[in-house]
Amino acid sequence: MSITLGAIMDRFRRALQAAGVEDAAAETRILIGGALGLDRAAMLARPELALRPEDETRLDAMLDRRLAGEPPHRILGRREFFGLEFQLSEATLEPRPDTEILVETVLERLRPRREEPLSIVDLGTGTGxxxxxxxxxxxxxxxxxxxxxEKALATAQKNAEALALADRFDTGCGSWFAPLAGRVFDVIVSNPPYIPSAVIPTLDVEVREHDPLLALDGGEDGLDAYRAIAAGAGAHLASMGFVAVETGFDQRQSVEDIFRGQGFILSEARRDYGGNDRVQVFSKTRSA
Known part of the structure; x- marks a missing residue:
């Protein structure tokens, strides 16, 4: 006898609640809806929907992975960001909602130049x-x-193709500015690794066992990437360009000091949805 959608949703909720998942109902919708291609309204409207045995088997395997600590979007292999869907891989972080603040900040600054053929470089791109x-x-x-x-860049390239943006999207493999070969950009943007090395073993299992270490480890004090970006940005930034970076919640002053030491001025700072310092924008002149 086939199981119904409502019954397997109830199975998921109970199992996730018992495991201490904070919002078991939301994760149930994410996992089951994502696997079956159903939105929230469809899931709520059709609890009597009969599932195929193979669907039940696949969903149970996903539940086992979640109970073992794997994050929901890792299990699905994709996550939405800024209204777009991005494929994930073991070499990439999941794009998270707070990083949308970085995108929004850059877009607001570029709005008067929307019709110009601007150039943007994303350092440590991950999913792209x-x-x-x-x-x-x-x-x-x-x-x-x-x-x-290279694996992260391959994922980013697939995402560019899926979003029909590959004709305006190039990749370069290497450390920070090394692949740029003297090129100059209107915008340098980055969400670099910024977690101190000693903190990584204390992170939640979803992060420390499933996010790539390369995208997390910011060195002894978490600031190595900002030193590299600040040191190299001047040679690759157009005269009226700017650098926009995401930072850890307690790194605003340290990052500002690093960029100031390389001749940059803080143009703007933004907080995330939780009220934490999250984005900083730097320019070479106050008018930029």
């Missing part, structure tokens, strides 16, 4: 989410995605 979200809103801009991981 930041750069591709920007390109989706800037129809004449071109972007270059840089990452130390």
């Amino acid at each position: 989410a930041i750069l591709l979200a920007l390109l989706s809103e800037m129809p004449f801009a071109r972007g270059m995605a840089v990452d130390l991981s």
Whole structure:
């Protein structure tokens, strides 16, 4: 006898609640809806929907993975960001909602130049989410995605193709500015690794066992990436360009000091949805 949608949703909720998952109902909808291609309204409206035995088997396997600590979007292999869907891989972080603040900040600053053929480089691109979200809103801009991981760049390229943005999207494999070969950009953007090395073993299992270490480890004090970006940005930034970076909640002053030491001025700072310092924008002149 086949199981109904309502019954397997109840199975998921009970199991996740027993495991201490904070919002078991939401994760149930994410996992089952994502696996079956159903939105929330459809799931709530059709609890009597009969599932195929193979669907039940697949869903139970997903539940086992979640109970073992794997995050929901990792299990699905994709996550939405800025209204776009991005494929994930073991070499990439999940694009998270707070990073949308970085995209929104850059877009607001570029709004008067939306019709210009601007150039954007995304350092440590991962899935390509930041750069591709920007390109989706800037129809004449071109972007270059840089990452130390070839696997991450392959994922980003697939996402660019899926979003029909590959014709304005290039990749370069290497450390920070190394692949740029003297190129100059109107915008340098990055959500770099910024977690101190000693903190990583204390992170939640969903992060420490499923996110790539390369995208997390910011060195002894969590600031190595900002030092590298600040040191190299000047040589690759157009005269009226700017650098926009995401930071940890307690790193605003430290990051500002690093960029100031390289001749940059803080143009703007933004907080995330939780009220924490999250985004900083730097320019070479106050008018930029």
